[in-house]
Amino acid sequence: MTSLRTLGPSGLQVFPLCLGGNVFGWTADEDQSFAVLDAYAAAGGNFVDTADAYSHWVPGNEGGESETVIGKWLAARGNRSDVVVATKAGALPGYKGLSAPTIKSAAEESLRRLNTDYIDLYYTHFDDETVPVEEIITALDQLVREGKVREIAASNISPERLRASVEFSEREGLARYVALQPHYNLVSRDTYEGGLQDTAARAGLAAVPYFALAAGFLTGKYRPGAAVDSARAGSAAGHLESERGQRVLAALDTVARERDAEIATVALAWLASRPTVAAPIASARTVGQLPALLALADLRLTDDELSTLTEASA
Numbered sequence: 001m002t003s004l005r006t007l008g009p010s011g012l013q014v015f016p017l018c019l020g021g022n023v024f025g026w027t028a029d030e031d032q033s034f035a036v037l038d039a040y041a042a043a044g045g046n047f048v049d050t051a052d053a054y055s056h057w058v059p060g061n062e063g064g065e066s067e068t069v070i071g072k073w074l075a076a077r078g079n080r081s082d083v084v085v086a087t088k089a090g091a092l093p094g095y096k097g098l099s100a101p102t103i104k105s106a107a108e109e110s111l112r113r114l115n116t117d118y119i120d121l122y123y124t125h126f127d128d129e130t131v132p133v134e135e136i137i138t139a140l141d142q143l144v145r146e147g148k149v150r151e152i153a154a155s156n157i158s159p160e161r162l163r164a165s166v167e168f169s170e171r172e173g174l175a176r177y178v179a180l181q182p183h184y185n186l187v188s189r190d191t192y193e194g195g196l197q198d199t200a201a202r203a204g205l206a207a208v209p210y211f212a213l214a215a216g217f218l219t220g221k222y223r224p225g226a227a228v229d230s231a232r233a234g235s236a237a238g239h240l241e242s243e244r245g246q247r248v249l250a251a252l253d254t255v256a257r258e259r260d261a262e263i264a265t266v267a268l269a270w271l272a273s274r275p276t277v278a279a280p281i282a283s284a285r286t287v288g289q290l291p292a293l294l295a296l297a298d299l300r301l302t303d304d305e306l307s308t309l310t311e312a313s314a
Helices: 030-042 066-077 101-115 133-144 159-172 195-203 214-219 232-243 243-259 263-272 287-298 304-311
Strands: 018-020 048-049 082-088 119-124 150-156 177-181
Touching: 030 066, 030 287, 048 195, 066 082, 082 101, 119 133, 119 177, 119 195, 133 150, 150 159, 150 263, 159 177, 159 195, 177 195, 195 287, 214 232, 214 243, 214 263, 232 243, 243 263, 243 304, 263 287, 263 304
Parallel strands: 018 048, 048 082, 082 119, 119 150, 150 177
Antiparallel strands: none
């Protein structure tokens, strides 16, 4: 039985791999999504991440597709209390930004689509610097007081605004961020390390990194001359052209071979070992993609292996 991790100063206990829901209702249809969710839950997984904006960018979609699929799955399986559901507000057209009325109405819509009366972890998807942190935190606190949200968190926020938010919560005795969702992986370290990570660490926040596999690059399937059929192939393949990308792939190859592990598992295990990180997020379009992600729970890299990867990614 994999041991669960506590999310920062919250009471939420989560599996060490957070299942990304961005593909549900996009590259995975409802049946595929249910199969992936079933397999993840069967392996002990209990932490699912989505957003109201997923996947409004797809022609014919208007957003909320992922939440709707997850809501149907929770209802069909009757397992709502077993799953830590995280969703986000602030990026869906029509509900953009973080004014108090927008946060309130976005949360109501998410609850409706998720077919639930509470959200376990509610993120501000992108900070809205036109709105004072006092207004944002007060609106989120109201949702917590009403029992509609258990814990609050932030994503895509500056260290200064994160610090100001936490300080306001503590000063006023309001709901306080417990987690942060940064862009962070072996080929993108400066998007988190430094001021943002320091602020999170001082506040005791848990990091739940997105793009944990760099849009698929860190699975090792992108190689010189290899064509990959993926909706995100362009962004992932770009890393192949950088010296760091090539160094990281070579280091991953070495460690994966020595440990008889998948490259993706090794990349996630490095991330999971980093200060403040509680559970990296990775998504699976098919059940076949899940084992390499789930294996993170059982792979502990040695100090030497971690150093090899850290140096290659510098």
